[in-house]
Amino acid sequence: xxxxxxxxxxxxxxxSKPAVHLSLGFLTISxxxxxxxxxxxxxxxMELTNTEEFCTSxxxxxxxxxxxxxxxxxxxxxxxVRAICSDCHVPHNWTDKIARKMQASKEVWGKIFGTIDTRExxxxxxxxxxQNEWTRLKANDSLECRNCHQFDSMDFTRQSxxxxxxxSSALANGExxxxxxxxxxxxxxPNMEGVREGTSPH
Amino acid sequence: MKALSLKNVSTLCMTAAxxxxxxxxxxxxxxxDAVIDNAPQVSTLRGxxxxxxxxxxxxxxxxxxxxxxxxxxxxxxxPTIPHDISKYQLDKNFNKCMDCHSRKFADEAQAPAVSVxxxxxxxxxxxxxxxxxxxxxxxxxxxQLESKPxxxxxxxxxxxxxxxxxxxxx
Numbered sequence: 001x002x003x004x005x006x007x008x009x010x011x012x013x014x015x016s017k018p019a020v021h022l023s024l025g026f027l028t029i030s031x032x033x034x035x036x037x038x039x040x041x042x043x044x045x046m047e048l049t050n051t052e053e054f055c056t057s058x059x060x061x062x063x064x065x066x067x068x069x070x071x072x073x074x075x076x077x078x079x080x081v082r083a084i085c086s087d088c089h090v091p092h093n094w095t096d097k098i099a100r101k102m103q104a105s106k107e108v109w110g111k112i113f114g115t116i117d118t119r120e121x122x123x124x125x126x127x128x129x130x131q132n133e134w135t136r137l138k139a140n141d142s143l144e145c146r147n148c149h150q151f152d153s154m155d156f157t158r159q160s161x162x163x164x165x166x167x168s169s170a171l172a173n174g175e176x177x178x179x180x181x182x183x184x185x186x187x188x189x190p191n192m193e194g195v196r197e198g199t200s201p202h
Numbered sequence: 203m204k205a206l207s208l209k210n211v212s213t214l215c216m217t218a219a220x221x222x223x224x225x226x227x228x229x230x231x232x233x234x235d236a237v238i239d240n241a242p243q244v245s246t247l248r249g250x251x252x253x254x255x256x257x258x259x260x261x262x263x264x265x266x267x268x269x270x271x272x273x274x275x276x277x278x279x280x281p282t283i284p285h286d287i288s289k290y291q292l293d294k295n296f297n298k299c300m301d302c303h304s305r306k307f308a309d310e311a312q313a314p315a316v317s318v319x320x321x322x323x324x325x326x327x328x329x330x331x332x333x334x335x336x337x338x339x340x341x342x343x344x345x346q347l348e349s350k351p352x353x354x355x356x357x358x359x360x361x362x363x364x365x366x367x368x369x370x371x372x
Contacts, residue, residue, distance in 0.1 A: 072289065157368055161269050162285065165312075189296040198299050198304035 048102060050086040058111060061085070064122045067185045073099055088144045088186065089133070096140075126190040142178035149178070266346040276360050280342035281314075287345050292338060299339045300332065 019027060048054060056062040066085075069075050074083045091097050109115075116122040116129075137144065151171065156164040171175040183189060192200045225329050251257030265286045291296035302311035320336040321329050 160267050160285065162311075184291055184296065184298075188293075189291055191295045196301065196307075198306050198331070199300045200295060201297075201334065201337060 046058075046097075049101070049104075051092055052086075053085040055085040060111070060116050060122065064116075064119070065187050072186050074186050084146070087147070090145060091140070092147055126188075127195075130183075130187075130190060131195075136185060137179040138177060145178040145182070146168070227290075230275040266348055267309050272346070275357060283343050283345040285345070287340075293341060297332075297337065300313070 056066050069085075074088075076082070090100050114121075116125050152166075154167060156168055159167065166181065170180075171178070193202070221227065234345060248259040249260070265288065266284060267286045269284050271284060274281060287299075300316075301307060302313040303316050305315045307313075308315035316332070316336075319323065320332050323329055323333050
């Protein structure tokens with residue numbers, strides 16, 4: 001213990017002294033370059049964890065949510081625009097993204113201990129997993145939907161009567177947000193007992 | 203008789219085949235072929251492609267989506283669905299239809315609530331939930347396509363028949 005404290009003190013005395021041999025210019029410039037490399041590397045690594053290849057590299061994601069996504073309009077449609085996992089599940093804003101990535105450490109834990117490593121276990125956790133996402137989207141006013149779907153650019157005359165009626169009332173006055181009605185558009189819904197009464201068998 | 207019309211030929215074949223079929227089973231196949239050859243060009247859902255070939259899928263038809271109720275052809279007819287239901291989840295976990303058509307949500311969606319018969323079991327008792335035998339909506343209720351009918355519809359409304367028989371009685 002004493003040795004460690006001694007080492008720490010030694011380190012502090014070295015750090016607190018001005019540089020003897022290195023010029024201030026060298027230190028500033030090399031510090032700047034190192035910073036850029038570190039920052040760039042950090043962001044690149046983080047962006048790597050935002051790719052579809054990364055998300056579907058685990059069988060849990062590849063065999064369950066990714067399979068279900070492929071039958072939906074967010075994967076295949078007439079104009080070829082598509083959303084990947086992170087478009088909906090990771091905030092685009094940097095600070096929010098970091099917060100989400102820190103939360104995701106729990107998912108690493110789940111991966112290591114095989115929380116959802118079989119189809120049965122995944123089905124068992126489906127409601128809880130879905131509820132996490134609904135809560136998040138409800139809290140941020142469906143931010144990830146709105147990254148692509150702009151309310152101001154919606155042409156109600158091009159929507160069906162029902163859609164236009166809902167969007168121009170409940171959505172327009174902020175009473176509801178996208179996720180309130182559009183649950184289960186990219187993945188299958190679990191038994192909704194207790195969430196939406198009367199829509200699931202007992 | 204210079205030339206038999208195609209129809210006559212096939213009818214003859216069919217009659218002959220039917221006559222023989224009681225004795226010889228394989229003739230049924232030729233009888234069926236004759237009937238198919240003579241039928242108007244209505245193909246199966248799979249199309250006319252041979253069994254060992256992959257047919258080109260047809261264009262997706264436009265689904266009626268005007269929210270206007272259609273007239274029912276007879277009193278017991280399950281109403282048709284006047285809107286698009288593509289990709290609606292309807293499985294053992296979730297029923298998307300009931301998301302709007304259940305009694306609880308019919309007001310916010312302004313959708314017709316399913317009738318009380320959907321809550322009755324086969325003995326006529328009312329259940330608290332939709333009866334399992336009525337759970338899968340699309341068994342009876344179907345959406346409509348905005349396409350030209352393949353064959354003419356000769357359905358006669360029950361009321362018309364009754365009126366006709368009344369007139370004849372007079």
